[in-house]
Amino acid sequence: MADNADIAAELMERRMEAALSSRLSLRIPNHDPDCEDCGNEIPKPRRDALPWATTCVECQSLRERRGRHVR
Structure with missing residues (x-):
């Protein structure tokens, strides 16, 4: 039988997975590869x-x- 902590951890994991999958669906094909602060190109691995x-x-x-990491 799962206790409240296990249930909460599972719920948090599900919400995190849903948030990550929704963010991945936001891929913008023609996204500007330049940093909005310095103007240098954002490295491809990033x-x-x-x-x-x-x-x-x-x-x-x-x-x-x-x-100020919040836009």
Whole structure:
């Protein structure tokens, strides 16, 4: 018999999987490969891993350190 923690963990996992699959469906075929902060090209491995990424790794790290990672 599952306890409340197990049920909550399973529910969270299902919601995370649903959120990730919906984000993957947002792939934009003609997405601008340039970082919106610095203008440099976002590396292809990053674009492949995160098709919705609008910043390069360096700029995203700066945003997160500054606490402005929310657009």
